[in-house]
Amino acid sequence: MSEAPVLLELRQIRAGYGPVDVLFGISLEVRRGEIVCLIGANGAGKSSTLMCISRINPIRGGSIWFDGADVTAERADRLVPRGLAQVPEGRRIFPRLTVLENLEMGAYCRSDADGIARDLEGVFRMFPVLRERTAQLGGTLSGGEQQMLAIGRALMGSPRLLMMDEPSMGIAPILVSRIFEAIAELRDRGMTILLVEQNARAALRLSDRGYVLETGRIILSDTGASLLASPKVREAYLGE
Amino acid sequence: MEFTSAEVFAQQVLNGLSNGMIIALIALGYTMVYGIIELINWAHGDLFMLGGFLALTILGALGLEEASGPMAVVAVLVILAASAGFCGTLNVLADRIAYRPLRRAPKVSLLVTAIGVSFIFVNLGLFWGGVPMEVFSGGIAAAAPKDFPALVPSRNLLGTDDGVGFTLRDLLVVVVTLPLMLGLWWLVARTRLGKAMRATAQNPTAARLMGIDVDRVIGSTFFLGGALAGFASVVYALYNNTIGFQMGYRAGMDAFTAAVLGGIGSLPGAVLGGLLIGLIRAMSDQYLEARWTNALVFAILILILVFRPSGLLGMKQREKV
Numbered sequence: 379m380s381e382a383p384v385l386l387e388l389r390q391i392r393a394g395y396g397p398v399d400v401l402f403g404i405s406l407e408v409r410r411g412e413i414v415c416l417i418g419a420n421g422a423g424k425s426s427t428l429m430c431i432s433r434i435n436p437i438r439g440g441s442i443w444f445d446g447a448d449v450t451a452e453r454a455d456r457l458v459p460r461g462l463a464q465v466p467e468g469r470r471i472f473p474r475l476t477v478l479e480n481l482e483m484g485a486y487c488r489s490d491a492d493g494i495a496r497d498l499e500g501v502f503r504m505f506p507v508l509r510e511r512t513a514q515l516g517g518t519l520s521g522g523e524q525q526m527l528a529i530g531r532a533l534m535g536s537p538r539l540l541m542m543d544e545p546s547m548g549i550a551p552i553l554v555s556r557i558f559e560a561i562a563e564l565r566d567r568g569m570t571i572l573l574v575e576q577n578a579r580a581a582l583r584l585s586d587r588g589y590v591l592e593t594g595r596i597i598l599s600d601t602g603a604s605l606l607a608s609p610k611v612r613e614a615y616l617g618e
Numbered sequence: 619m620e621f622t623s624a625e626v627f628a629q630q631v632l633n634g635l636s637n638g639m640i641i642a643l644i645a646l647g648y649t650m651v652y653g654i655i656e657l658i659n660w661a662h663g664d665l666f667m668l669g670g671f672l673a674l675t676i677l678g679a680l681g682l683e684e685a686s687g688p689m690a691v692v693a694v695l696v697i698l699a700a701s702a703g704f705c706g707t708l709n710v711l712a713d714r715i716a717y718r719p720l721r722r723a724p725k726v727s728l729l730v731t732a733i734g735v736s737f738i739f740v741n742l743g744l745f746w747g748g749v750p751m752e753v754f755s756g757g758i759a760a761a762a763p764k765d766f767p768a769l770v771p772s773r774n775l776l777g778t779d780d781g782v783g784f785t786l787r788d789l790l791v792v793v794v795t796l797p798l799m800l801g802l803w804w805l806v807a808r809t810r811l812g813k814a815m816r817a818t819a820q821n822p823t824a825a826r827l828m829g830i831d832v833d834r835v836i837g838s839t840f841f842l843g844g845a846l847a848g849f850a851s852v853v854y855a856l857y858n859n860t861i862g863f864q865m866g867y868r869a870g871m872d873a874f875t876a877a878v879l880g881g882i883g884s885l886p887g888a889v890l891g892g893l894l895i896g897l898i899r900a901m902s903d904q905y906l907e908a909r910w911t912n913a914l915v916f917a918i919l920i921l922i923l924v925f926r927p928s929g930l931l932g933m934k935q936r937e938k939v
């Protein structure tokens with residue numbers, strides 16, 4: 379796995395909000411075909427890291443490399459056609475667009491009608507409930523359905539790297555397992571995924587590698603299995 | 619001539635609807651910009667005013683003040699296109715220069731900036747009225763209202779002079795405003811840009827994560843809203859035969875009230891609100907007294923803001939993340 383070329387690399391990323399620094403030199407890499415997870419307590423800076431990668435949040439230092447190119451100065455909307463997608467924390471679906479329109483927005487940067495139709499079919503196969511709800515407004519879906527919509531919407535961009543921020547947060551347990559199944563399905567299809575999860579155990583089981591973030595610093599990184607076995611992780615993040 | 623009271627009423631309904639369509643066109647620009655960046659674009663009425671000044675300048679420069687028949691039609695089309703393009707572009711420039719740098723600033727800063735832009739526009743209009751052209755009374759009395767050429771005669775299309783009048787000018791209003799409203803509806807509901815506009819309005823961060831160039835979409839919204847004000851200014855000028863540098867204030871107040879009444883952010887609401895304000899104005903002019911009309915509109919604005927800020931068709935609460 380580790381011989382695959384690096385798709386995403388963060389070098390010493392520093393960032394913050396107003397006068398407050400929250401990331402103090404984050405370095406990590408995601409290789410093609412890998413599932414990498416980022417775990418950490420509330421407020422550790424996981425979402426901030428993803429928002430920096432998507433270039434929604436400004437960066438105060440360091441650099442970001444995507445597919446061999448320095449994208450530190452790239453605009454958010456230009457990263458999407460390069461193949462970067464994010465399922466953001468809290469889902470952020472468009473509440474007054476229909477389910478179908480939400481999915482169409484995911485393909486905003488594409489013009490290959492055939493490919494879009496194929497991916498739409500793929501999303502419907504993965505989440506059949508969305509097919510039944512195409513004309514319904516996004517805001518009227520249940521939380522779990524909204525999460526599926528948010529994942530489907532990101533997949534509609536045909537991304538090369540899919541970042542997911544706590545996809546299992548605030549959803550019924552039955553749907554949580556459906557979401558993790560979907561992630562496993564994507565992994566089996568060769569999708570590269572950077573996953574942020576509260577549910578560290580389930581996330582680490584799925585992941586090739588993981589990073590542990592603590593107050594804006596990476597304090598540990600290893601394979602998913604080793605992290606699952608690590609006493610420190612077991613104590614702090616697996617509640618043992 | 620003697621009019622029956624039913625005829626008077628019917629006439630006022632017609633007048634109200636015609637003026638209401640013009641108000642609605644301006645209200646759409648308020649509501650579109652509010653919908654996308656939550657800015658109450660204080661300068662919007664004054665942008666409308668400048669559109670009228672541009673139209674008059676073009677008529678004067680091309681010597682079309684007296685145009686009639688087919689030439690009048692050409693002249694009307696020329697000033698419609700020119701004013702729409704001019705107001706759209708000016709609105710985009712205002713966004714680029716004044717509002718865009720404040721995207722992350724508190725909304726109050728944005729509003730105060732818009733009030734500043736309004737002052738600039740009003741004074742531009744005042745200066746413009748003093749340009750030494752024949753159509754601007756040779757540059758004398760810059761602040762005085764300017765006669766706008768009667769390119770569209772007020773001939774009654776329903777026949778004779780008495781009874782209810784539906785004039786060529788009323789027809790002009792319908793012919794210009796209705797297709798624009800339908801076109802706007804189609805654009806917003808069906809096109810890629812329209813969907814991007816709605817997505818940006820509903821969640822700008824998510825819109826950027828979809829690869830939408832949010833600044834460009836906001837710019838397009840300013841252009842469309844401004845262009846509608848430009849169209850409205852020409853229709854208004856042809857309907858009323860007069861323009862003045864202060865006309866943006868009243869038109870702006872009417873249109874803003876219409877947008878709030880309909881539910882600010884809602885396109886159908888802006889049209890409904892425009893028609894209602896037009897009707898209320900006409901009825902007040904006829905049955906109350908014209909000098910009370912502005913006060914009445916203002917009172918309506920305050921009452922809605924106090925008792926039903928979401929307006930008639932607006933969302934009860936906005937789910938902004």
Ligand SMILES: Nc1ncnc2c1ncn2[C@@H]1O[C@H](COP(=O)(O)OP(=O)(O)OP(=O)(O)O)[C@@H](O)[C@H]1O
Nearest residue numbers: 395396400418419420421422423424425426427467
């Ligand atoms: N918009 C913001 N303005 C100011 N501070 C913020 C903002 N967003 C996050 N922070 C702060 O930055 C730090 C990191 O937050 P972040 O959301 O990245 O953490 P997280 O690891 O995603 O946490 P959680 O598990 O709760 O989602 C926190 O201290 C948080 O309070």
Ligand SMILES: [Mg+2]
Nearest residue numbers: 424425426467
């Ligand atoms: Mg988070």
